[in-house]
Amino acid sequence: MEVFSEKRDIIATLDTYKAKQQTIGFVPTMGALHQGHLALVEKATQNNDVVVVSIFVNPTQFNNPDDLKKYPRTLEKDISLLATLSKDLLIYAPTVEDIYEGKTASESFDFDGLEFEMEGKFRQGHFDGVGTVVKRFFDIIKPNNAYFGEKDFQQLQIIKKLVKKQHIPVNVIGCKIHRETNGLAMSSRNTRLKPEFIKEAPFIYKTLKTAKMYFGTKSANWVTSWVEKQFANHQLLKLEYFIIADVDTLKLLKRKSKNKKYRGFIAVYADDVRLIDNIALN
Known part of the structure; x- marks a missing residue:
């Protein structure tokens, strides 16, 4: 080498x-x-x-x-x-x-x-x-x-x-995204997480997975509001954004189309460490 x-x-x-x-x-x-x-x-x-x-x-x-x-x-x-x-x-x-x-x-x-x-x-x-x-x-x-x-x-x-x-x-x-056994997306920034935030950070992926489930039957606006409420009620993790977007244009989804692919994108602050993740929704 x-x-x-x-x-x-x-x-x-x-x-x-x-x-x-x-x-x-x-x-x-x-x-x-x-x-x-x-x-x-x-x-x-x-x-x-x-x-x-x-x-x-x-x-x-x-x-x-x-x-x-x-x-x-x-x-x-x-x-x-x-x-x-x-x-x-x-x-x-x-x-x-x-x-x-x-x-x-x-x-x-x-x-x-x-x-x-x-x-x-x-x-x-x-x-x-x-x-x-x-x-x-x-x-x-x-x-x-x-x-x-x-x-x-x-x-x-x-x-x-x-x-x-x-x-x-x-x-x-x-x-593909590699994850810890608890679901947290692997990132070099994870080494900066304090113990209490390491414990809570898997909540991000858990929320994304539930959002994916809801996306099958609910509107994009409903799913987005639901995610925002989950983090509004979380004592440690602070949501910067959650967006559902077209994978090609990355533009915010307004109305679903059967011929398009969508992903949910999220950015969250765990104290001063900024974590991002995403999930395919369909």
Whole structure:
């Protein structure tokens, strides 16, 4: 397993694989790895000749400086964890300077409105930051396949839109949400949860599952109101939003259509830790 901190070195190494026409898989992460990340890496290793895992806390996608400061950074532990999966992985853990070359700023993107829904309403500039760093990683690594988790479903849809609009030759693959045994969606942020919030956080997924059941017979407005009431009565968890949206446009559902697919999206504060999750409704 090789660890790179400079793009020129990983580019030179990847060129040797490309010369042999071998396929390159890519799993971008911000570190603090968990089993959800490892599942992405495992899928990538099954379907590619070589796999690159990036570990980089991207400053341009944080609209809250305090959140960026608190984001867990566990590089040595992450490398050890990846070594248990495969000795053949390439790890790219660049500095901010290596990625941004002295200009730590986002490009501006048009994602056909996807960027203004849900997370976009609460995290201004977030998806410009995501698009900027993913585009740079794609330019450096030039993968055949890239793997993203469905927990960040809006991000997944935006990356697909980025690839389409920028004509980037990469296959973007979404992978199912990995959960703790209690149902809580795996996230690097979970390591920051205090004990009392760890105990209560599974309430999020429990509520989503019940919302899915109700969605079969009730209106979207009814289901949304029901979810909001559940959190209004919860002493610890604070709902930021629950939205039922079309999976393609991410626009708020107003009236059900038999030919459309919908998901329920949720963001919840557990003290100062912001947790997101989603569920397919039909």
